[in-house]
Amino acid sequence: xxxxxxxxxxxxxxxxxxxxxxxxxASALFQEDEKARLVAEIRxxxxxxxxxxxxxxxxxxxxxxxxxxxxxxxxxSLEMARVGRDHSAQTLIVAGVRFMGETAKILSPEKRVLMxxxxxxxxxxxxxxxxxxxxxxxxxxxxxxxVYANTSAAVKAEADWVVTSSNALKIVSHLKQEGRKILxxxxxxxxxxxxRETGADMLLWPGSCIVHEKFKASALIRLKERYPQAExxxxxxxxxxxxxxxxxxxxxxxLLNAAKNSKASVFIVATxxxxxxxxxxxxxxxxxxxxxxxxxxxxxxxxxxxPWMAMNGLKNLLxxxxxxxxxxxxxxxxxxxxxxxxxxxxSFSFAASPxxxx
Ligand code: SF4
Numbered sequence: 172x173x174x175x176x177x178x179x180x181x182x183x184x185x186x187x188x189x190x191x192x193x194x195x196x197a198s199a200l201f202q203e204d205e206k207a208r209l210v211a212e213i214r215x216x217x218x219x220x221x222x223x224x225x226x227x228x229x230x231x232x233x234x235x236x237x238x239x240x241x242x243x244x245x246x247x248s249l250e251m252a253r254v255g256r257d258h259s260a261q262t263l264i265v266a267g268v269r270f271m272g273e274t275a276k277i278l279s280p281e282k283r284v285l286m287x288x289x290x291x292x293x294x295x296x297x298x299x300x301x302x303x304x305x306x307x308x309x310x311x312x313x314x315x316x317x318v319y320a321n322t323s324a325a326v327k328a329e330a331d332w333v334v335t336s337s338n339a340l341k342i343v344s345h346l347k348q349e350g351r352k353i354l355x356x357x358x359x360x361x362x363x364x365x366x367r368e369t370g371a372d373m374l375l376w377p378g379s380c381i382v383h384e385k386f387k388a389s390a391l392i393r394l395k396e397r398y399p400q401a402e403x404x405x406x407x408x409x410x411x412x413x414x415x416x417x418x419x420x421x422x423x424x425x426l427l428n429a430a431k432n433s434k435a436s437v438f439i440v441a442t443x444x445x446x447x448x449x450x451x452x453x454x455x456x457x458x459x460x461x462x463x464x465x466x467x468x469x470x471x472x473x474x475x476x477x478p479w480m481a482m483n484g485l486k487n488l489l490x491x492x493x494x495x496x497x498x499x500x501x502x503x504x505x506x507x508x509x510x511x512x513x514x515x516x517x518s519f520s521f522a523a524s525p526x527x528x529x
Contacts, residue, residue, distance in 0.1 A: 172363045174377045177307055179357075182294045182381060190478035193290055197484035198231055209485040210237060216492035217241050222262035222285075224488075225251045225275070228423045229445035229480040230266045234488070236448075238266065245449060247423045248320045249335040249520065252278055252513070264491065265499075266483040268293045272499040273324040277509045284499040287487040291479040293321050298378030299357035301325035307354070307376075314354040314374065315346055318512075321380075322357060324501045328508035330356075331515075336407055336422035338520040339365050345519070347371040360384065364407040364414055382477045383408035386441050390463035391416055394439055398460065402435040405462075406442035413441055413462070430454060443477050 201209065217224060224243035226234050235245045244254045248271055255263045255275040262283045265272040268291045276284040304326050308316050318330040319339070327333050334342045343365050346353060353371055355362040357378030366373040386409050395401060395416070404426045405417035414420055419429040423446050430438055430450055440446065441462035450459050464475055491497045501509070
């Protein structure tokens with residue numbers, strides 16, 4: 172792995188534990204009648220405010236269910252951005268993490284973008300602050316800067332291309348064909364996978380996702396021995412020893428489609444388990460198992476849910492609809508530069524395959 176020697180900010184245990192406490196508060200379990208009241212109020216307010224709920228696959232089941240049943244969308248980050256841009260609603264409620272809200276605002280500056288929690292971060296975004304990225308970028312002027320969608324608006328503004336896990340392989344292959352050398356940020360595991368698949372000359376930022384990096388190959392092998400008929404589906408933010416055990420590697424949308432298209436009836440899935448809502452909904456007869464993260468000495472950091480995604484709950488969703496708080500703002504000088512690299516990706520990606528969620 173050709174990683175940069177850069178002193179980037181790590182996410183420490185205290186920050187993760189704080190996020191887990193916030194997530195517990197946001198995802199409190201309700202009595203059925205209390206939940207029904209919250210859902211009814213949210214439905215009414217979405218209509219009254221001309222708002223649409225766009226949720227990521229990793230949010231809680233009740234958030235995904237609400238998004239689907241109110242004319243919104245459950246999708247990966249690329250599709251969330253497209254739906255937000257093309258939807259007629261003037262207010263976008265983005266249930267996900269901060270960079271997703273920022274991307275929605277970058278593409279739809281005239282709309283109001285609200286998020287259930289502004290504390291919902293992403294370790295990849297936190298690993299790659301804009302000032303440090305700019306400094307490193309300036310050291311490598313001969314390289315094309317390709318950044319993953321999981322970055323701040325300010326980092327996207329410094330990049331030539333933005334990619335997601337759905338389109339990174341195709342875009343990097345395209346750049347390689349053009350003879351470009353690449354500066355990649357911020358996920359070293361996804362970068363390593365893309366580099367091996369494409370053979371491109373890539374210099375990798377050393378960031379990682381705190382959820383995917385915790386999958387354990389030895390425990391996955393043991394689980395596979397118990398379910399020899401199972402296919403292993405892996406998100407490429409996972410380490411290479413997990414990717415090597417996969418029957419299929421792809422983005423959340425691609426993993427969902429791989430399970431639909433497979434004749435197998437049992438799957439071990441190495442990504443955030445929020446995806447199980449859509450998998451079980453689409454394939455109720457198939458069995459989906461979480462890829463293991465445990466091991467000797469496992470800590471609370473080994474919990475399989477992304478604590479920041481879990482900060483999206485019914486109560487804070489209702490609050491932002493009521494009072495219009497948690498609005499996302501992106502400085503115009505940053506937005507106009509970030510939108511160029513995002514639009515480059517969207518033109519490339521949607522020309523290659525039409526959107527899946529409407
Ligand atoms: S699952 Fe990982 S990549 Fe996704 S939002 Fe959480 S920390 Fe970021």
